[in-house]
Amino acid sequence: MIEIKELEKSYGKTRALTDFNLSVEDHALFGLMGPNGAGKTTLIKIVAGLLTPDKGSVSICGTDALRYPRKIRNLIGYVPDYFGVYDNLNVIEYMEFFASGFGLNGLKSRRRCRELLAEVGLEDKENSYVDGLSRGMQQRLSLARSLVHDPEVLVLDEPTSGLDPGTRYAVREMLQELCIQGKTILISSHVLPELSEICTDIGIMDRGGIMTTGKVSEILNRIENSNPLRITLLSGTQTAMGIFKRNPYVRSVSVSGKTFMLNFDGTEEDEAVLLQQLIDADIPVKGFMREPGSLESFFMQMTSPQEEKVILRNQ
Amino acid sequence: MKINPIYRKEMTVRARSSKTAVIVTVFNAILALVALIYMSYILGYARKTGEIQYSVFLTIFRYITWIEFAMILLIMPALTSGSISGEREKKTLDLIMTTGMTPTDIILGKLLTALSSMFLFVISSAPIIALVFVYGGVTIRDLLLLFLCYFTAAFLMGSMGIWFSGMLRRTTAATASTYGLEGALLFGTAALNFLLRNLSAITEVSFGLLLFSPLATFYDVVNRMTGSDGIAQVAVNIFGLSGNTFLTRNWFSAGIAIQLLLACLFLVLSVNNLKRSRNR
Numbered sequence: 143m144i145e146i147k148e149l150e151k152s153y154g155k156t157r158a159l160t161d162f163n164l165s166v167e168d169h170a171l172f173g174l175m176g177p178n179g180a181g182k183t184t185l186i187k188i189v190a191g192l193l194t195p196d197k198g199s200v201s202i203c204g205t206d207a208l209r210y211p212r213k214i215r216n217l218i219g220y221v222p223d224y225f226g227v228y229d230n231l232n233v234i235e236y237m238e239f240f241a242s243g244f245g246l247n248g249l250k251s252r253r254r255c256r257e258l259l260a261e262v263g264l265e266d267k268e269n270s271y272v273d274g275l276s277r278g279m280q281q282r283l284s285l286a287r288s289l290v291h292d293p294e295v296l297v298l299d300e301p302t303s304g305l306d307p308g309t310r311y312a313v314r315e316m317l318q319e320l321c322i323q324g325k326t327i328l329i330s331s332h333v334l335p336e337l338s339e340i341c342t343d344i345g346i347m348d349r350g351g352i353m354t355t356g357k358v359s360e361i362l363n364r365i366e367n368s369n370p371l372r373i374t375l376l377s378g379t380q381t382a383m384g385i386f387k388r389n390p391y392v393r394s395v396s397v398s399g400k401t402f403m404l405n406f407d408g409t410e411e412d413e414a415v416l417l418q419q420l421i422d423a424d425i426p427v428k429g430f431m432r433e434p435g436s437l438e439s440f441f442m443q444m445t446s447p448q449e450e451k452v453i454l455r456n457q
Numbered sequence: 458m459k460i461n462p463i464y465r466k467e468m469t470v471r472a473r474s475s476k477t478a479v480i481v482t483v484f485n486a487i488l489a490l491v492a493l494i495y496m497s498y499i500l501g502y503a504r505k506t507g508e509i510q511y512s513v514f515l516t517i518f519r520y521i522t523w524i525e526f527a528m529i530l531l532i533m534p535a536l537t538s539g540s541i542s543g544e545r546e547k548k549t550l551d552l553i554m555t556t557g558m559t560p561t562d563i564i565l566g567k568l569l570t571a572l573s574s575m576f577l578f579v580i581s582s583a584p585i586i587a588l589v590f591v592y593g594g595v596t597i598r599d600l601l602l603l604f605l606c607y608f609t610a611a612f613l614m615g616s617m618g619i620w621f622s623g624m625l626r627r628t629t630a631a632t633a634s635t636y637g638l639e640g641a642l643l644f645g646t647a648a649l650n651f652l653l654r655n656l657s658a659i660t661e662v663s664f665g666l667l668l669f670s671p672l673a674t675f676y677d678v679v680n681r682m683t684g685s686d687g688i689a690q691v692a693v694n695i696f697g698l699s700g701n702t703f704l705t706r707n708w709f710s711a712g713i714a715i716q717l718l719l720a721c722l723f724l725v726l727s728v729n730n731l732k733r734s735r736n737r
Contacts, residue, residue, distance in 0.1 A: 192735060220552070
């Protein structure tokens with residue numbers, strides 16, 4: 143479990159993280175979304191032990207990450223948004239170098255490295271030089287490297303950026319598999335559909351703070367409820383307008399022909415009541431539905447610098 | 458036996474690079490060329506006159522060791538000033554820092570790699586230095602003192618290089634700074650004493666600053682080995698100081714001790730610098 147409390151980090155006068163709180167459950171695949179400069183990489187680096195925060199605490203599997211950084215390094219596997227290349231070092235040597243960094247040497251190390259290379263589909267590249275690998279292969283190698291010491295938590299910063307769709311899919315499959323195996327995964331990404339497809343939980347970051355967190359299904363549900371109601375009538379538009387004006391949950395109405403778009407902040411039951419009122423007034427209703435929402439539109443709503451943006455309370 | 462992971466990786470990478478082979482070849486070629494030219498001069502003189510001056514062999518020894526020492530001073534900063542900044546440029550430093558390796562492991566691994574390369578250069582030149590044994594004049598003890606001097610200079614310059622490499626983001630800046638500080642230690646201390654002599658303000662303390670210069674230590678040991686003036690004579694003849702003080706009597710051991718301490722200080726600073734990089 144990752145527990146982050148009241149985290150703050152500044153670079154000079156620029157505040158990268160402000161009163162940041164986050165809790166990631168065991169065996170969760172937690173996706174962190176946010177625009178550029180939201181503080182995702184800073185957060186990932188603090189969790190990986192590469193940066194010290196100005197204030198706050200980070201606990202990983204019950205261990206204080208700031209007080210016991212060496213202990214934490216054995217619990218965490220880190221994949222940055224770049225691939226560090228060594229010239230004149232082949233794939234198996236690269237893996238064994240990092241394995242020896244965790245005290246794994248000799249046959250045990252060779253066996254573990256080969257096992258991981260097979261898992262990421264690089265078993266036939268063992269003797270290839272790392273600087274000659276494609277971007278996709280380097281990223282798969284990076285994932286294998288981060289698993290060399292069998293960490294309980296994986297922290298990945300934009301792991302699929304710059305990858306082709308095939309490799310992106312393969313990396314996603316691997317992450318899901320690792321989650322099933324019992325790893326806790328914290329992943330930051332810009333590719334939103336990807337996060338909604340593979341993550342169990344998501345969090346949205348902006349300007350160094352967390353805007354919302356929750357299960358993907360819950361968030362998608364909340365997105366649906368915040369989208370406008372689209373009502374199409376065959377006739378009776380004037381009567382319908384009167385009903386909309388009297389309804390306490392209707393915030394605004396826009397009309398295009400016989401189609402109404404309502405900013406409606408009531409529940410599903412309130413929607414049913416509204417529909418019933420239209421039917422009782424003998425208005426022929428052709429269509430009545432919430433506009434379908436997506437994680438992308440929700441993300442834009444949450445992070446766009448408009449004054450009137452929808453803020454959802456964390457559940 | 459557990460080998461430092463950084464050391465093992467660096468040695469693998471360096472063994473595959475043509476750079477090491479090129480440096481060893483050039484290093485020994487320069488030494489061999491000087492030795493050959495001198496030997497041909499001695500033999501030519503012997504053919505004409507029928508006599509061999511043994512002192513000339515000591516001169517060969519002096520020239521070869523000076524050239525070798527100068528090359529160590531030149532090569533060592535180049536070997537180390539990219540050690541940390543290079544990892545940063547290759548974006549591998551963060552990856553290493555998330556392993557179980559401590560900053561001390563990383564710094565020592567880097568230093569050991571550079572010292573091993575230096576050891577290879579010095580050992581590979583042993584047959585050329587051994588020319589002097591053909592006609593005698595230098596003992597094994599002298600050679601050991603000479604190698605201690607080489608090691609100390611390499612250790613000091615290597616530690617300095619690693620320190621700058623950790624402090625500065627760019628390898629070029631680290632290299633330039635290392636050579637700058639090296640110049641200040643080697644020549645700055647001497648220049649300061651000459652200036653103070655000209656101002657009639659030279660003291661035993663300012664003369665003692667030369668203990669920080671590997672050049673002064675090397676000058677003392679090689680000159681005494683080859684029967685020339687040591688540092689005590691320099692104190693008397695050039696700076697007008699006493700040649701019989703505690704410092705001048707124990708110049709070699711004091712110089713080596715101070716330079717080793719200074720090198721250790723740079724290493725400690727490098728380790729701290731790497732630890733503090735988390736706070737930036």
